[in-house]
Structure formats: C-alpha cells, structure tokens
Amino acid sequence: MVAQTHLSIAPQGDDDSAKRHQIMDGARRVFMDLGFDGASMNEIARAAGVSKGTLYVYFADKNRLFEAIVERESLDHGKKAFNFDPALDAETSLRAFGRAYLEIVCRPDGGSAVRTVMAIAERMPDVGRRFYDRVIAHTMRLLAAYLTARVEAGELAIDNCELAAAQYMRMCQATLFEPYVFQAKPAPSKEQIAIVVDSAARLFLAGYRAPKS
Amino acid sequence: MVAQTHLSIAPQGDDDSAKRHQIMDGARRVFMDLGFDGASMNEIARAAGVSKGTLYVYFADKNRLFEAIVERESLDHGKKAFNFDPALDAETSLRAFGRAYLEIVCRPDGGSAVRTVMAIAERMPDVGRRFYDRVIAHTMRLLAAYLTARVEAGELAIDNCELAAAQYMRMCQATLFEPYVFQAKPAPSKEQIAIVVDSAARLFLAGYRAPKS
Amino acid sequence: MVAQTHLSIAPQGDDDSAKRHQIMDGARRVFMDLGFDGASMNEIARAAGVSKGTLYVYFADKNRLFEAIVERESLDHGKKAFNFDPALDAETSLRAFGRAYLEIVCRPDGGSAVRTVMAIAERMPDVGRRFYDRVIAHTMRLLAAYLTARVEAGELAIDNCELAAAQYMRMCQATLFEPYVFQAKPAPSKEQIAIVVDSAARLFLAGYRAPKS
Amino acid sequence: MVAQTHLSIAPQGDDDSAKRHQIMDGARRVFMDLGFDGASMNEIARAAGVSKGTLYVYFADKNRLFEAIVERESLDHGKKAFNFDPALDAETSLRAFGRAYLEIVCRPDGGSAVRTVMAIAERMPDVGRRFYDRVIAHTMRLLAAYLTARVEAGELAIDNCELAAAQYMRMCQATLFEPYVFQAKPAPSKEQIAIVVDSAARLFLAGYRAPKS
DNA sequence: CATGAATGAGCATTCATTCAT
DNA sequence: TATGAATGAATGCTCATTCAT
Numbered sequence: 059m060v061a062q063t064h065l066s067i068a069p070q071g072d073d074d075s076a077k078r079h080q081i082m083d084g085a086r087r088v089f090m091d092l093g094f095d096g097a098s099m100n101e102i103a104r105a106a107g108v109s110k111g112t113l114y115v116y117f118a119d120k121n122r123l124f125e126a127i128v129e130r131e132s133l134d135h136g137k138k139a140f141n142f143d144p145a146l147d148a149e150t151s152l153r154a155f156g157r158a159y160l161e162i163v164c165r166p167d168g169g170s171a172v173r174t175v176m177a178i179a180e181r182m183p184d185v186g187r188r189f190y191d192r193v194i195a196h197t198m199r200l201l202a203a204y205l206t207a208r209v210e211a212g213e214l215a216i217d218n219c220e221l222a223a224a225q226y227m228r229m230c231q232a233t234l235f236e237p238y239v240f241q242a243k244p245a246p247s248k249e250q251i252a253i254v255v256d257s258a259a260r261l262f263l264a265g266y267r268a269p270k271s
Numbered sequence: 272m273v274a275q276t277h278l279s280i281a282p283q284g285d286d287d288s289a290k291r292h293q294i295m296d297g298a299r300r301v302f303m304d305l306g307f308d309g310a311s312m313n314e315i316a317r318a319a320g321v322s323k324g325t326l327y328v329y330f331a332d333k334n335r336l337f338e339a340i341v342e343r344e345s346l347d348h349g350k351k352a353f354n355f356d357p358a359l360d361a362e363t364s365l366r367a368f369g370r371a372y373l374e375i376v377c378r379p380d381g382g383s384a385v386r387t388v389m390a391i392a393e394r395m396p397d398v399g400r401r402f403y404d405r406v407i408a409h410t411m412r413l414l415a416a417y418l419t420a421r422v423e424a425g426e427l428a429i430d431n432c433e434l435a436a437a438q439y440m441r442m443c444q445a446t447l448f449e450p451y452v453f454q455a456k457p458a459p460s461k462e463q464i465a466i467v468v469d470s471a472a473r474l475f476l477a478g479y480r481a482p483k484s
Numbered sequence: 485m486v487a488q489t490h491l492s493i494a495p496q497g498d499d500d501s502a503k504r505h506q507i508m509d510g511a512r513r514v515f516m517d518l519g520f521d522g523a524s525m526n527e528i529a530r531a532a533g534v535s536k537g538t539l540y541v542y543f544a545d546k547n548r549l550f551e552a553i554v555e556r557e558s559l560d561h562g563k564k565a566f567n568f569d570p571a572l573d574a575e576t577s578l579r580a581f582g583r584a585y586l587e588i589v590c591r592p593d594g595g596s597a598v599r600t601v602m603a604i605a606e607r608m609p610d611v612g613r614r615f616y617d618r619v620i621a622h623t624m625r626l627l628a629a630y631l632t633a634r635v636e637a638g639e640l641a642i643d644n645c646e647l648a649a650a651q652y653m654r655m656c657q658a659t660l661f662e663p664y665v666f667q668a669k670p671a672p673s674k675e676q677i678a679i680v681v682d683s684a685a686r687l688f689l690a691g692y693r694a695p696k697s
Numbered sequence: 698m699v700a701q702t703h704l705s706i707a708p709q710g711d712d713d714s715a716k717r718h719q720i721m722d723g724a725r726r727v728f729m730d731l732g733f734d735g736a737s738m739n740e741i742a743r744a745a746g747v748s749k750g751t752l753y754v755y756f757a758d759k760n761r762l763f764e765a766i767v768e769r770e771s772l773d774h775g776k777k778a779f780n781f782d783p784a785l786d787a788e789t790s791l792r793a794f795g796r797a798y799l800e801i802v803c804r805p806d807g808g809s810a811v812r813t814v815m816a817i818a819e820r821m822p823d824v825g826r827r828f829y830d831r832v833i834a835h836t837m838r839l840l841a842a843y844l845t846a847r848v849e850a851g852e853l854a855i856d857n858c859e860l861a862a863a864q865y866m867r868m869c870q871a872t873l874f875e876p877y878v879f880q881a882k883p884a885p886s887k888e889q890i891a892i893v894v895d896s897a898a899r900l901f902l903a904g905y906r907a908p909k910s
Numbered sequence: 911c912a913t914g915a916a917t918g919a920g921c922a923t924t925c926a927t928t929c930a931t
Numbered sequence: 932t933a934t935g936a937a938t939g940a941a942t943g944c945t946c947a948t949t950c951a952t
Contacts, residue, residue, distance in 0.1 A: 077932095093390060095308030099926055109934045111928085120926065170393070176452055177306055177390025180383070183454040190453035198446075221470055224445035232437035239389055240403035241396040257434055265477035290915085312943055322917045324945080333943065503911090519816060521734030525947055535913045537949085546947065596819070602878055603732055603816030606809065609880040616879035647896055650871035658863035665815055666829035667822040683860055690904035716936085738922060748938045750924080759922065 078116045081106045086127050090170035094124055094178045128185050131171055132192035142204040148213050149259055155201065156230040156255035164238055164245045173239055198223045215268040222266060229258035291329045294319045299340050303383035307337055307391045341398050344384050345405035351375065355417040361426050362472055368414060369443040369468035377451050377458045386452055411436045428481040435479060442471035504542045507532045512553050516596035520550055520604045554611050557597055558618035568630040574639050575685055581627065582656040582681035590664055590671045599665055624649045641694040648692060655684035717755045720745045725766050729809035733763055733817045767824050770810050771831035777801065781843040787852050788898055794840065795869040795894035802870065803877055803884045812878055837862045854907040861905060868897035
C-alpha cells in the first residue's frame with residue numbers, strides 16, 4: 059500500500075525505514091495536537107496506520123518516539139535555508155528573512171512544536187536543549203553570520219551580532235507570536251506579519267546601520 | 272495585602288481560606304514543575320500537606336484547581352507595579368523597567384508559569400487567553416501607556432506605542448528567555464540581564480527618540 | 485443503657501428523639517429513591533437537615549441507619565390494620581382488602597421499599613428476612629386469620645389458609661406490580677386496581693367458597 | 698439464532714468471542730451476588746479470570762457490561778420453551794408449566810437476577826423494562842396464548858387470558874418466591890413446588906374451567 | 911450534643927508496555 | 932516482522948467515617 063522505493067525490507071534500526079517514517083509522520087500530528095501527555099500510543103498507532111506493537115518495534119518507548127520526532131523536526135528546521143542574497147541591501151534581506159521566519163513560527167504547526175517541546179522541557183531537558191539549539195539558536199546563528207558579513211562589508215555597525223540577531227528575531231514576533239501561542243489570537247495574516255517585520259527592520263537599522271562615512 | 276474583613280475561620284467557599292491557600296501553594300509547585308498532566312492529585316495533596324479528599328473540598332476538580340492557580344498567578348503579576356518615574360529620562364526608566372521585567376520573567380518560577388500555561392493553552396484556551404491578557408498584554412499596556420506619555424512630552428517619536436512596547440519587551444529577553452525556558456541555559460544573572468537590557472534600550476531609543484528640535 | 489423515659493432533651497440512645505426521627509425521615513426518602521448504595525451520607529444529611537456528624541451520633545453507621553429505617557417501615561406497615569368487618573360477606577371483605585393492599589404496595593414509595601430491601605437482601609439477609617416477616621408475611625397472616633374465621637363460619641372451604649392468603653395477595657398484584665417495579669409501566673390507577681382485584685376475588689371465591697349445604 | 702458466517706477466532710466486537718463470554722460469566726456471578734453497586738470491576742476481573750484492562754476491551758464501561766449480562770439473561774430466559782402439549786389436558790399442562798416456571802424462578806440464580814435487575818430499575822429504567830418484557834411478560838404471553846387456545850377449544854372459559862396467565866403465574870409463586878427473594882427461606886424443594894403449583898392449578902381451574910355443556 | 915473539615919481507602923477507568931502468535 | 936489482546940499500575944475522584952472545636 060505504501061510505496062516502497064528502496065529494495066530492502068527496512069529492518070529495525072534502519073533510520074530510513076519507510077515504516078519508521080510512517081510512524082513518525084502519524085505520531086508527529088498527534089503529539090503536536092495533543093501534547094506529550096495528551097497523546098496516547100493508541101491514538102498514535104491509529105494515526106500512523108500501524109498496530110500498537112509495531113510502534114515498539116521501531117521505538118523503545120513513548121519518550122524515544124517523541125525525541126525522535128523532535129529531533130527530525132529540529133533537523134528539518136535547521137535545513138531551512140534562509141536566503142541572504144549578498145546582492146541585496148540589508149533592509150531588503152532583513153525584511154525577507156523576517157517574513158520567512160514569522161511564517162514558519164506562526165504557521166499552524168510551528169507554534170505547536172514550540173509549545174509542545176517547551177511544555178516537556180522541564181521533564182526532558184535534553185529534548186528542550188537540543189530543540190533550542192537546532193531550531194532557535196541555529197536560525198540565530200544564521201542571521202548572526204549574515205550580520206557579521208554586513209558589518210565586515212561596512213554596511214552595518216554592530217558590536218554583538220549574536221545579540222543583534224536575537225533582538226531582530228524577537229522583534230519580528232512582537233504582538234504576533236505570544237497571543238498566537240497562548241490562543242488569544244489566531245495565527246497572523248501575511249499583512250500583519252509584513253507590518254510588524256517592516257517596523258522591526260526599520261528600528262533595527264536605525265540603530266545598527268553603519269554611519270555614512 | 273488582601274483586606275480580611277471578617278474574623279471567622281474561613282469556611283469552604285471562602286476564597287481566602289487558609290487551607291485553600293495552602294493547597295494552591297502546594298499545587299502551584301507541582302503544576303509548575305511537572306506540567307498539568309504530569310502533576311497527579313496524589314502528588315499535589317502530598318505537596319500541599321493535605322489529604323486527597325481535602326483537595327476536592329476546595330476545588331471541584333483538577334482543572335478548576337489549575338485554573339485557580341493560573342488566575343491567582345495572573346493577578347499577582349498584574350499587581351506588579353512598574354515604576355515609571357516621570358522625573359527620570361526615558362532611557363533610565365526603560366532600563367529600570369527592563370531589569371524588573373526580566374527578573375520576573377526569568378526568576379526560577381516565572382518561566383515555569385509561562386511554560387506550563389503555554390503547554391495547556393491548546394486544551395484550555397480560556398486559561399491561555401486570560402493568562403496572556405493579564406500578564407503579558409497587561410505589562411505591555413503599562414509600558415505602552417508610559418511610551419505614549421513620553422511621546423506626548425516630546426521625548427519620543429513613536430507612531431505605534433503598543434507595537435513599540437512589545438518590541439522593547441521582546442528585545443529585553445533576547446538571548447536570555449528562550450534558552451532558559453528550553454532548559455538550554457540556567458536563569459540569567461543580573462549582570463547578563465543588565466547587558467541585554469541596556470543594549471535593548473540603546474537600540475530602542477536610537478530608533479524612537481524624538482529628533483532634537 | 486440507662487432508661488431515659490421522660491423529660492430530657494432526647495440524648496443518644498433514646499429511640500424517640502426528635503432528631504432521630506428527623507434523620508430517619510430524611511434518610512428514608514434518599515434510601516428509597518436511590519437505593520442503599522446510591523444514597524450517600526452527605527445526601528442523607530442534607531435531606532435530613534442535619535450535619536453529617538450528627539448522623540453518626542444517632543446511628544453507628546450507614547448499615548444501622550438503613551436497618552433502623554427498614555425496621556420502622558416494617559413496623560408501620562405491620563400496624564396497618566386491614567379492616568375485616570365480620571358483618572360483611574367474604575367477597576366484599578376480600579375486595580376491600582385487595583384494594584387497600586394494592587394501594588399500599590403500588591403507591592409511589594411502596595414499590596421503592598420493596599425494591600430497596602429486596603436489593604440489599606443478599607448482602608443484609610437479616611434486613612430482608614425481617615422485612616419479609618413483618619410486612620409481607622404479617623399481612624399474609626392477617627388475611628389467613630380472616631380466612632380461617634370464615635372457614636370456621638362455614639362460608640369458605642379452605643384446607644390451607646396460609647397458602648390461600650398468599651395466593652389471593654399475589655393474584656391481586658397480577659399484571660400490576662411487576663411492570664411497576666421494573667419500571668415498565670407507571671403505578672396503576674384505582675380503576676386498574678379495582679379490575680384486577682375484583683377478578684382475583686372472583687377466582688378466589690370460585691375455588692374456595694364453601695358449597696351450599 | 699445469529700448467523701455465524703465466518704470462522705475466525707472472535708476478535709473484539711464479535712459478540713461471540715470466547716473471552717467475552719468468559720467475562721460475562723464471571724461478571725454475572727459477581728453482579729448477581731453483590732448487586733450492581735456492590736460489584737467492583739476488580740472483583741469482576743478476578744471472578745472472570747482476566748485483568749481489569751481486558752474488561753474494558755470488551756465492554757465500554759460497567760453499565761454496558763451489566764446491560765449485556767441482563768440482555769443475555771433475558772434472551773436465555775426467552776428461549777426457554779415451555780411445552781404446552783395440546784394432546785394433554787389443561788390441568789396436566791398447567792402443572793407441568795408451573796413446575797418448570799417455578800424451578801427457573803427459584804433456582805439458585807433465578808431470584809438473584811430478578812432481585813438485581815429490580816434493584817437497578819430506578820436508575821436504569823431501560824434495563825428494567827426490557828428485562829420485564831423479555832422475561833416476565835414474555836412467559837406470560839406464552840401462557841396466555843396457550844390459555845386462549847384452550848378457550849377456543851372449549852376447555853376453558855376465560856374472558857381475559859392475559860390477566861388469567863398472570864394470575865396463574867403469580868399463584869404458583871405463592872409462599873415460595875417472596876421468602877426466597879427476601880432471604881427468609883431457602884429456595885423451595887421440588888416437593889414444596891409441587892404442592893403449591895397443584896394448589897394453584899386447582900384454584901385456577903375451579904374458576905376458569907368451561908362448564909360441561 | 912452538634913458541627914463540618916479532614917481523612918484515606920476504595921472506585922471506575924486509562925494507557926504504556928509486553929508477548930504469544 | 933507485525934499484530935492486537937492482555938496486562939496492571941496509576942489516575943482522578945467519591946464517600947463513609949472521624950474528631951477537634
């Protein structure tokens with residue numbers, strides 16, 4: 059029923075097993091919708107279209123399944139290439155980055171991942187830490203690297219590019235992310251995002267643009 | 272702090288019953304440490320130093336107990352008066368506010384509340400919404416009001432004070448809150464807070480200070 | 485232990501205490517409506533208008549309270565004097581008895597008592613046995629005594645008056661009591677009772693009337 | 698009665714699963730002995746020789762398990778074919794029916810079913826009503842049909858055969874069923890049953906036998 | 911004597927996990 | 932390997948009973 063693109067029958071331990079992917083896809087939905095505790099292995103099995111027993115063939119227990127999903131999620135996010143075209147000026151690049159970033163973070167499942175991982179961080183600190191590092195800090199480092207390049211190019215004047223990157227990323231979320239994640243408002247529209255990101259870029263550059271020499 | 276107008280020993284239904292407080296104090300710890308689902312009523316009873324049955328004398332069920340705690344937490348936060356001394360200049364005031372704000376948000380239990388409520392927001396949207404409104408949006412409105420006053424005083428030039436308030440609050444948390452809440456780093460020291468807040472204030476004013484006339 | 489025959493304010497152990505009656509009245513309602521297990525001491529206390537603690541001043545535990553109620557109920561039933569006027573003929577007397585009997589047994593609470601006691605009979609055999617003896621067998625003996633008198637008077641010809649009494653009582657309930665007690669039909673009207681009782685009396689006398697000498 | 702078209706070993710949802718039967722058999726005992734409220738799922742699991750969890754694989758909850766048992770009990774009773782041989786005279790048939798009927802109703806578990814269902818009838822009216830209809834009324838209709846045939850054959854003279862059937866059935870239980878169900882006397886012996894049934898048949902026919910033409 | 915807050919054993923129910931097939 | 936029936940510990944919650952006031 060499921061297309062089996064490679065020849066081997068995907069035994070346990072093979073991280074690329076189609077079954078393994080299938081399970082993770084189903085489990086992801088359930089975990090993100092219901093949270094770690096709210097998700098039952100029964101529900102996950104149903105969502106994944108496999109039997110409960112099969113879950114335990116591929117994953118030692120619920121924790122490990124969850125960790126694997128967060129891990130994959132993290133890596134997927136990490137692969138997300140933000141396009142910092144050096145040919146464009148900083149303002150244009152920052153706006154493009156801000157829009158792309160916000161759309162990820164506020165897309166129907168983006169908030170859920172943050173919420174779900176944050177919720178479990180106290181009980182599973184490793185999971186929290188790695189998610190932070192691979193998703194949030196990773197993006198921050200990407201932006202920081204771009205800023206550093208712009209500083210070196212003489213376009214920007216920033217002493218702490220990591221901090222500046224974090225400041226920009228956080229400003230982009232102002233008035234949008236928190237109400238969304240606390241269920242006080244629905245996910246923001248593209249227009250709302252544009253307004254907030256533009257304002258963030260303006261404020262950012264007002265402080266960090268290199269003075270005309 | 273709460274006026275206690277009658278002398279009687281707080282029977283059931285009295286929101287100021289000492290037992291009720293005792294339960295909420297114990298339950299708060301357990302909920303914040305373990306999350307809503309991770310906290311068992313047994314554990315809560317033990318932490319509160321009462322029997323399981325007593326829990327149900329004061330709270331109809333686990334949800335209601337949780338809601339009561341978040342409610343109280345929200346109100347406590349809401350009462351937090353940030354001191355915007357009009358005699359001081361904006362930079363000093365913003366720095367003082369930023370420090371006070373960060374210390375609340377990153378104090379050992381501050382992050383837990385945010386985390387715990389955020390985690391349950393999907394299943395208990397009312398709880399999430401009210402927490403957002405009473406804690407986060409409330410503080411934002413306080414700061415926005417201050418900014419508006421400074422704009423009217425000609426010290427600042429801001430077209431959207433609510434957005435600016437959110438931008439400032441979010442910048443103050445840059446590099447501090449997220450690693451803390453995801454358990455990637457411990458709660459920041461006063462020194463770390465000072466550095467980040469000062470940078471935020473500088474960037475904020477670089478963009479929003481009224482041009483010298 | 486000390487005989488407390490007169491004026492005092494009804495301390496514990498005095499079976500005629502007003503409080504005791506008050507409790508029994510409230511408890512009766514709850515027990516009969518909800519059954520032994522369905523009735524909670526809380527509900528009983530509320531229905532009786534006393535505190536839960538007071539219940540235990542007058543009754544050692546729930547079982548004893550229930551037993552006391554069934555006991556009183558039994559005695560009340562037992563006191564019910566069916567009027568066997570010797571001046572009337574057997575048919576008239578039997579019809580009058582049948583109507584009176586059915587109205588007791590099918591009155592809104594009559595069935596409940598039977599049901600409630602029957603339900604608990606396996607777990608509290610003494611209660612069941614005494615209820616049977618004081619209510620059902622007692623009435624049967626009353627009727628049997630009447631029949632014996634009529635036999636001796638030459639009006640009836642019955643060899644086993646106890647059995648005959650039981651036969652008559654049971655026939656009077658035919659098509660009425662069982663649907664009522666199983667909730668298949670509402671309590672019967674006086675008209676329905678009349679029809680069934682008259683039929684029972686006719687059948688009874690067809691078999692047991694003494695042949696004209 | 699139910700067509701069993703497949704051979705498989707009765708998975709969940711199959712009403713004829715062996716496990717399902719095993720559970721119902723164990724649960725029946727516990728319910729009948731202890732009543733609905735007195736029976737705990739723990740006890741039922743032990744009596745059925747399965748784990749508590751397994752109970753919930755086959756039955757959604759305690760109510761449904763109970764209902765299933767009463768339903769099965771009802772159908773079993775309903776299947777009981779009383780043999781009304783048209784070749785025999787009415788007296789013989791009535792005696793045979795009476796004996797068979799009494800032995801069902803007073804067999805060690807017969808009274809328990811009546812008692813248990815009656816006890817819950819107030820809280821589960823559907824269960825009570827269906828039990829009445831399928832067990833008591835069903836038998837009554839069977840007997841009534843027989844009586845009608847005898848009336849048409851000119852052997853009996855009865856104007857209301859349903860009532861007559863109920864009268865006969867109830868008379869057969871006189872002095873036997875009530876003491877038994879109230880735990881005042883043990884289940885009657887065959888001899889005791891014979892005496893009471895014969896008396897009932899005599900009385901019944903004295904009133905309802907068609908006059909010799 | 912009367913109270914009602916407090917208790918904790920007991921309940922029905924769920925669910926992560928195992929294992930015979 | 933894949934299954935899903937079976938498990939039993941753990942959960943939220945109730946309630947008969949106690950006892951300090």
